[in-house]
Amino acid sequence: MTEDPRLIVLATDSAVPSGVGEHMLTLAGVLVPTYGIVLAFPSHGDGPRFLARAADAGFETIALGEHFAAWVRSRHPALLHVHAGIGWEGHELVEAGRKAGIPVVRTEHLPYLITDPEQKSRHRMAATLADALVVVSDAAAASYRAEGFIHIVTIRNGIDVPVARRARSETRAALSIPEEARIVITVARFTAQKGYNSLLQAAATVSSQLPQTVFLLVGDGPEQTAMRALAASLNLSNVAFLGRRADVPDLLAAADLFVLPSLFEGLPLVVLEAMALAIPIVATRVGGTVEALGQDYPFLAPPADTSLIAAAIIKALSDRLASRVIGIRARQRFEERFTAARMGREISALYRATMERMCEA
Known part of the structure; x- marks a missing residue:
């Protein structure tokens, strides 16, 4: 096993990453001065488009598949940050990080919307395995607390200012x-x-x-x-x-x-x-x-x-x-x-605290 103490993996298994993918690319851009970044997207659906954009931006990428758990065990990054576009996504990614013995942060990008009892149970188990559960707004946090989730961190989304190329x-x-x-x-x-x-x-x-x-x-x-x-x-x-x-x-x-x-x-x-x-x-x-x-x-x-x-x-x-x-x-x-820089500072602080808790344990 090769440990990589400054490597952060940002991953989603959403086949249509959409805003989640944009968020991950923005976050990677503000984190890269501090950490090495790997971006992981599915090899199907809209994932390849985001993999290509990440590679064009100079980031290491990995197309998700059955080999991801083995890759995590081999590279042993400092932290795995899983991004769920909706509540039934990201479970296997969280489990892969937990089994590899690395800190796992999970971000929920929507309010709590799950109604199916089996999906609720599956989500709760995956959320419990994560070392930190992040939501992107106080309103989303309220929906999770209403479902009995207690340890939630709100880190609001941030973006870089868009640049218009034409008048x-x-x-x-x-x-x-x-x-x-x-x-x-x-x-x-x-x-x-x-x-x-x-x-x-x-x-x-x-x-x-x-x-x-x-x-x-x-x-x-x-x-x-x-x-x-x-x-x-x-x-x-x-x-x-x-x-x-x-x-x-x-x-x-x-x-x-x-x-x-x-x-x-x-x-x-x-x-x-x-x-x-x-x-x-x-x-x-x-x-x-x-x-x-x-x-x-x-x-x-x-x-x-x-x-x-x-x-x-x-x-x-x-x-x-x-x-x-x-x-x-x-x-x-x-x-x-709502700047990307502010979001990056808050995420970095969460990463440090999460990794420190893992070391103390």
């Missing part, structure tokens, strides 16, 4: 959107969680009152076909489905308003991205989204409430000056609370 006018021109149009953008996977159904119905109301509004929907996922059909049934010719894009910062910077109508969230990275770019946001009053924006944020609506989501969008688009001020305040809040 606002260039991006609009590339999309054939006139400068006078009002762009509303949503960046999220097409899943039931993200509330696209409510957004499209709200878009119909908004479009009837503000006909120069254009809705850009960025992302892919299992509900995209159904949402295209809904948009067609609502005669929403001003809605563009852009799919997965590599130029999200450019698209955000070209927009007048960001909307996230989720039914639940941990602490959504894309809201932080919009905050960092001072883009006004309309969002639903759920979990970590409220934590990011603040309880008194003016453009929050109840989840799945089409009329109030539409009203919030109309209000935000109708008063440009007020929305601009709100966007600037959100950026200040981001700088104070």
Whole structure:
């Protein structure tokens, strides 16, 4: 066995890492001055795309498979940090670290959502094996405490400030959107969680009152076909489905308003991205989204409430000056609370404490 006392492994077995994968790449970037980093993703689904991005960024990578447990025993890193996109993920990874005798940290990226008794039991066993259980917002922590979990650490998500490569006018021109149009953008996977159904119905109301509004929907996922059909049934010719894009910062910077109508969230990275770019946001009053924006944020609506989501969008688009001020305040809040550097410091402190406890034991 070869021990590697400064090596940290960041791993997820989620086949669609999405925001979890982005979080892991950001975390790796802020940890690398202190630790050697290995990023582990599945060899199937969307995992290879994240493996390629990690390798392009200069990180050692490993494609997960049956050999992972043996690899952990052989390399014996200082710590294994498992990231679970949802409660039934990550169990085998935690067990591999525990069997190898290394400290294990597990981060839950969503609130507690498990209802199946067998899955609950399996999750509790895996969570108990971890040396530290991390959640990404106080709202998520409350959901875990309600299920009887006591030893929980809240470390809120953080991001680097997105960098737009093109001017606002260039991006609009590339999309054939006139400068006078009002762009509303949503960046999220097409899943039931993200509330696209409510957004499209709200878009119909908004479009009837503000006909120069254009809705850009960025992302892919299992509900995209159904949402295209809904948009067609609502005669929403001003809605563009852009799919997965590599130029999200450019698209955000070209927009007048960001909307996230989720039914639940941990602490959504894309809201932080919009905050960092001072883009006004309309969002639903759920979990970590409220934590990011603040309880008194003016453009929050109840989840799945089409009329109030539409009203919030109309209000935000109708008063440009007020929305601009709100966007600037959100950026200040981001700088104070949600930077990647802050997240890295808190994670590093947790790593040190976890490894020290292992040594003392």
